[in-house]
Amino acid sequence: MKVTIDGQSIEVEPGTTILQAARMIGGESVPPAMCYYSKLEKTGGKCRCCLVEVTKGSDANPTPMPKLVASCVTGVMDGMEVNSKNSTRVEEARKSVTEFLLINHPLDCPVCDQAGECDLQNLSFEHGKSETRYIEEKRTFEPENIGPYIQLHMNRCILCQRCVAVADQLTDKRVHGVMDRGDHANISTCISKAIDNEMSGNMIDVCPVGALTDKTFRFKSRVWFSKPYNAHRDCDKCCGKTTVWMFGNEIQRVTGRKDEFHEVEEFICNTCRFEKKEVNDWTIEGPRKFEKYSVINRNKYAVHPPKVEINTEAQILLGREQDRKKISMTNVPLENTENSKQ
Amino acid sequence: MSLDTISLSGRKKEVSNKKMNFWESIYLVAILKGLMITIKHLFKRKVTIKYPEQIREFSPVYRGQHMLKRDEKGRENCTACGMCAVACPAEAITMTAAERKPGEEHLYREEKYASVYEINMLRCIFCGLCEEACPKDAIYLTESKVIVKSASHREDFIYGKDKLVMPLEMAIKNSKSLN
Numbered sequence: 001m002k003v004t005i006d007g008q009s010i011e012v013e014p015g016t017t018i019l020q021a022a023r024m025i026g027g028e029s030v031p032p033a034m035c036y037y038s039k040l041e042k043t044g045g046k047c048r049c050c051l052v053e054v055t056k057g058s059d060a061n062p063t064p065m066p067k068l069v070a071s072c073v074t075g076v077m078d079g080m081e082v083n084s085k086n087s088t089r090v091e092e093a094r095k096s097v098t099e100f101l102l103i104n105h106p107l108d109c110p111v112c113d114q115a116g117e118c119d120l121q122n123l124s125f126e127h128g129k130s131e132t133r134y135i136e137e138k139r140t141f142e143p144e145n146i147g148p149y150i151q152l153h154m155n156r157c158i159l160c161q162r163c164v165a166v167a168d169q170l171t172d173k174r175v176h177g178v179m180d181r182g183d184h185a186n187i188s189t190c191i192s193k194a195i196d197n198e199m200s201g202n203m204i205d206v207c208p209v210g211a212l213t214d215k216t217f218r219f220k221s222r223v224w225f226s227k228p229y230n231a232h233r234d235c236d237k238c239c240g241k242t243t244v245w246m247f248g249n250e251i252q253r254v255t256g257r258k259d260e261f262h263e264v265e266e267f268i269c270n271t272c273r274f275e276k277k278e279v280n281d282w283t284i285e286g287p288r289k290f291e292k293y294s295v296i297n298r299n300k301y302a303v304h305p306p307k308v309e310i311n312t313e314a315q316i317l318l319g320r321e322q323d324r325k326k327i328s329m330t331n332v333p334l335e336n337t338e339n340s341k342q
Numbered sequence: 343m344s345l346d347t348i349s350l351s352g353r354k355k356e357v358s359n360k361k362m363n364f365w366e367s368i369y370l371v372a373i374l375k376g377l378m379i380t381i382k383h384l385f386k387r388k389v390t391i392k393y394p395e396q397i398r399e400f401s402p403v404y405r406g407q408h409m410l411k412r413d414e415k416g417r418e419n420c421t422a423c424g425m426c427a428v429a430c431p432a433e434a435i436t437m438t439a440a441e442r443k444p445g446e447e448h449l450y451r452e453e454k455y456a457s458v459y460e461i462n463m464l465r466c467i468f469c470g471l472c473e474e475a476c477p478k479d480a481i482y483l484t485e486s487k488v489i490v491k492s493a494s495h496r497e498d499f500i501y502g503k504d505k506l507v508m509p510l511e512m513a514i515k516n517s518k519s520l521n
Contacts, residue, residue: 110423110477111454219439219454222424298428 003076005029005052006086018071018082019050023261029084030261032094032123034101034208035160036072038263043165044072047101047158049123051093056081068093091127098127104139105209106155114210116223116295119262120158141186146176147194149201149215149274154186157211163187163203170267171197187211198237201273205256205264216274217253221245224295226252231282237269243288251277260291405468405483407490408461410506412513413451414520419480422456426472426481434465435472452478459506463490463499 001012003021006029012021020038022030031052036044044050050072054065059079068090071082084090102124109115141154159178164187167174175197176189189195195203203212226245231254233240245253254273256264276282290296348354365371391398400406411419422439440457442450449455472481485508493499 108452110421110425111452115423219422219441221439222428224428225424295428299433 001076001078001080003079004081006082006084012076014075016076017044018052018054018069018074018076018080019044021076022052022071022082022084026260029086031071031084032119032126033072033261034119034123034158035162037162037165037206038261039267040162040165040169040206043160043162045070047160048097049094049101051090051097053083053087053090054080055083094123094127095129098124099129099133101158102128102132103134104155105158106138106140108156112153112156112210113213113218113223114156114207117258117262118210119208139183144188145194146189147196149270150195150204151213151215151218152187153211153213154188156209157187158209159185159187160208161187162206162208163212166202166206166267167195167197167200170199170202173197198269198271199267201270202256202264202267204273205258205267208262214253214255214274216277217245220252221247224298227300228288228290228296230257230285230288232285233272233276233282235269235272238272239266239268240272241266242268242272242282244282244284246279249279251279251282257288400487403484404487405470407463407483407486407488408466408472408501408506409482409486409508410456410459410503411480411482411485412508412510412516414517415448416510416513416517417447417449417451418455418507419451419478420456420459421452421454421478421480422459423477425475425477429471429475430466431469431471432465432467434462434467436460436462456503459503461501461506463501464496466490 001014001016002009003012003016003018004010005018005022005025008025008027008029010021010025012024019031019033019036023038031050033044034047034049036047036050048070050070051068052071053068054074056062056064057080058077060077062079071084101120105120109118109121112118115121138155144152144154146152161178164174164177167176175193175195176187178185179188179190180186201214204214207213223245226247228243228245231242231244233242241257242254243257244251245255254268254276256266256268258264413419422437424437427433427435427437436458437456437460438458439454442453442455468483470483473483490499490501
């Protein structure tokens with residue numbers, strides 16, 4: 001099937017969504033996604049960040065779709081034409097969605113451990129306004145303890161429900177979910193239960209904001225002060241391939257390897273994530289690369305300029321042998337043999 | 343126009359080798375002229391000050407020693423977000439964050455605070471970028487009105503929170519002036 005996004009065409013399999021097709025093309029036309037997660041099933045369609053304009057439904061029925069559609073849950077049709085970054089309607093819609101998402105967000109980025117790798121931060125940097133029109137008081141929740149490893153900040157949550165999908169699909173018994181309705185909806189465990197499943201730590205990686213963060217890393221450092229390295233270890237529960245964030249010789253935290261869309265390549269277990277914080281536990285492969293403009297790259301000096309080598313004749317700076325002899329002081333003997341004679 | 347008459351600076355003077363007359367040769371007029379200039383300078387305003395007794399007034403935008411401000415209730419503004427450290431072109435700032443414990447709400451404004459905050463004054467170039475980067479209104483170079491003093495040991499230039507945080511008396515004065 002042929003689909004055109006922002007003027008760029010690509011051939012995709014039937015059943016691909018517009019967002020997946022856009023990600024195959026890559027670049028600026030990829031819609032932002034807060035709730036959709038390609039590694040988890042049944043995610044997407046909740047945050048409305050990825051709205052796109054379909055200007056031509058398909059070759060068979062070329063009428064445009066009247067409303068903007070959520071690209072993460074809309075499948076492509078043959079000959080479909082989509083405007084994402086090109087459309088002013090889409091830009092307007094994303095601005096409004098960002099404004100809505102930020103209504104109840106506490107904007108405590110200086111305190112939040114997610115700052116620097118936060119999807120909502122990226123979204124509001126690109127589409128957000130610098131001032132708020134909301135005059136009511138922000139909705140707040142009582143802090144809740146959900147176990148020794150994961151810190152829940154319900155105030156920061158945008159209810160994308162990725163963490164619920166993680167618990168559903170990776171763990172055998174889900175103990176948390178969305179409680180209450182409407183404005184009171186919140187992620188919580190029923191009657192303050194601790195989340196202690198072996199794969200539950202993936203909620204931290206999956207969370208697009210700082211609602212679920214690593215308790216063992218809490219306030220230890222900022223994201224951009226530690227150096228990320230790819231590392232692996234033999235783990236019987238998961239693939240063991242992780243990114244370790246180091247400060248000097250200390251492993252401050254362990255996360256999954258996130259790709260350019262901030263999705264983990266493979267899920268890792270809690271043992272790898274929370275308990276293996278010794279350098280000896282890991283085989284370190286090398287530094288992990290991030291997007292050029294990511295704050296994680298600040299002050300890292302990872303880019304070494306190529307060494308410049310000038311290929312010239314030997315001793316070109318010294319000049320030719322006979323010239324040097326000619327210019328040299330006549331009083332000083334040039335040859336060692338003469339020197340030894342004296 | 344010939345090349346000799348052109349003066350790019352406008353101060354070109356023709357030098358002649360003519361003989362001095364009597365009045366010029368006794369130099370009295372020239373000496374008096376010179377003395378007049380000296381006497382004139384006696385009555386002009388002095389450019390120098392008597393430093394240790396007199397101290398020059400700071401310009402309102404003068405960037406001196408940093409100050410970590412407290413808010414109107416005397417709580418520290420800084421939340422150790424690290425923006426100043428990442429903005430610092432000289433990499434002079436380091437910090438360690440800590441979580442505020444219950445009962446410390448009167449000391450720190452936010453949940454997180456800087457337990458260690460150090461500026462290496464030997465590295466600092468007083469550019470003021472930390473002040474611009476600060477989202478919490480915490481660090482200022484214009485408030486303290488103090489120049490960083492010289493010292494004879496390198497360790498003495500690493501300023502910790504004991505030197506940087508706004509003194510309590512100043513915070514009390516600020517809160518009184520508001521009420």
